[in-house]
């Protein structure tokens with residue numbers, strides 16, 4: 001009797017703390033040691049000891065327990081091998097473990113072996129590029145093997161992409177561990193298309209799911225989408241108007257069974273949250289950005305039928321890079337843009353990477369109709385192989401991919417970003433293409449009579465890989481020096497805008513000066529210039545990808561303002577200048593002009609009375625004895641140091657020579673960034689910067705001595721967006 005009491009007491013004490021009483025877990029392996037013993041290893045995929053996280057060249061490996069785990073990425077994906085546990089007795093109804101890495105049920109697996117057979121098997125979640133290295137909880141019901149002798153084997157016989165497995169924390173347990181909800185394969189929702197858009201729920205950072213749209217049973221659109229299984233961060237519109245009345249099926253490759261992603265999809269003719277479109281707090285008000293999703297490079301820039309066309313690298317279904325489409329916008333003045341939807345969609349040759357556009361005035365391609373010269377897009381299809389294709393339009397609205405694509409086969413992997421121009425003296429098309437060739441960045445020059453057949457003409461070398469000069473997104477154009485049409489030079493540049501100046505005979509570019517610095521700021525990349533601006537206008541106008549930071553918005557990134565490029569003589573040779581295009585002047589709503597004045601250190605702030613959100617400021621200053629001339633534009637610091645002839649914007653410095661002894665400065669300030677122009681355009685300093693909505697203060701002061709302000713205008717600007 002008496003002997004039961006302490007036992008009961010002990011029992012009830014335990015019950016106070018545990019919901020139910022279970023036999024303790026039996027650890028099998030946690031891979032914390034500095035070798036695998038007592039497991040046995042074969043091959044080289046597993047190394048000789050557990051990994052301590054990611055291995056060289058691997059993405060971050062997360063969610064394992066303790067310090068070590070099994071990670072078969074030793075020597076990369078190409079290695080193979082196995083790990084086998086000692087024998088153990090099955091003594092609990094479940095075996096629980098963490099698993100991640102590649103998906104291949106045959107070749108990449110954790111297996112339970114009983115009586116000489118693999119009776120259970122688990123693999124990782126990833127079967128295509130992207131994805132995650134994180135481990136997730138999983139388990140097997142092994143009750144039927146109770147009392148049997150078993151071993152575990154971890155095998156890696158996979159050698160391609162995602163050819164490795166991550167495993168950790170294996171134990172026997174009585175309670176089925178709570179893992180993520182089971183994933184169902186090929187979850188579907190069908191509906192009849194009645195409107196322009198389907199609205200897909202997006203959760204930034206969620207696992208990417210392969211989402212296929214089938215139209216009357218045929219797969220038409222495929223994208224990797226961070227689908228929201230619950231409440232979304234934003235809704236991505238998928239344009240389906242061409243299939244109105246048809247039977248649509250959305251298929252998701254894998255989805256938690258309790259996901260609301262498919263059931264939450266609705267259709268309508270306008271965007272969700274359209275009432276806030278272009279009014280979002282971090283929407284640049286005079287910089288182009290896509291309505292929804294991510295943008296990077298400007299593409300296909302051309303003037304055609306009285307409109308400027310701006311295509312752009314677009315992920316319509318994600319806040320980050322991916323699913324490369326060519327988005328499309330048009331404008332009459334390069335300032336007010338209307339976005340028209342995606343024109344080049346990923347296809348069997350791959351996602352649509354960067355490229356250019358030309359108007360084929362003489363219909364050399366044969367794509368023109370009824371006297372209408374076609375607008376021809378030249379793009380990269382970045383599959384494997386990576387090839388160049390073309391598409392055409394005679395109305396600037398609908399585009400057809402050429403059925404003879406590709407027009408240029410792969411030269412080396414990753415060759416990309418064709419920019420095409422018409423070379424009048426030789427009456428040929430010229431394409432510059434980025435190619436990594438014999439371990440060097442190169443620009444390959446091709447020529448063509450008709451945009452379909454291309455012949456290699458010559459090669460210009462840039463830096464070694466890892467360095468920026470002549471790396472991706474080339475542009476190539478001719479500019480008069482000092483506006484003198486009889487003195488022209490060719491300019492070749494790569495994505496970071498560093499350039500060479502030289503001559504070109506239709507075959508070969510002969511650089512005279514190389515590695516000249518382009519822009520002098522941050523967050524500017526992959527610029528392109530418009531093709532086919534009418535001769536009577538004659539300007540060469542560039543737009544760059546402006547890497548503005550737009551956290552929390554249903555879109556991400558933007559473009560710079562249009563920049564007029566010129567070549568001007570300097571003692572060191574011709575140099576490129578950047579000037580904001582005059583069309584931007586149409587945005588001025590109110591101009592505050594100031595009389596010439598002397599600025600004394602500690603003196604009154606001439607801009608004190610101003611309160612402005614969107615700003616164009618133009619100043620001319622003789623620096624006198626000042627050591628610093630300081631502009632504070634809504635908390636962005638623009639400081640000029642006359643002695644060093646250096647400009648800094650938020651601490652980022654650039655040379656900015658005085659011109660005729662004067663500092664001439666133009667500052668554009670939008671919600672998400674500044675573009676600063678100094679030294680008559682020799683210094684262009686773009687700078688992403690998020691202003692605070694309630695700080696509209698401006699300040700101008702000098703330090704260290706007096707300076708003479710000879711002219712100052714502060715223009716307040718209106719938004720370019722006029723949402724319908």
Ligand code: FRU
Nearest residue numbers: 297313353354416472473526
């Ligand atoms: C430059 C770039 C290009 C490529 C594109 C893909 O930003 O890497 O070389 O074509 O982006 O989106």
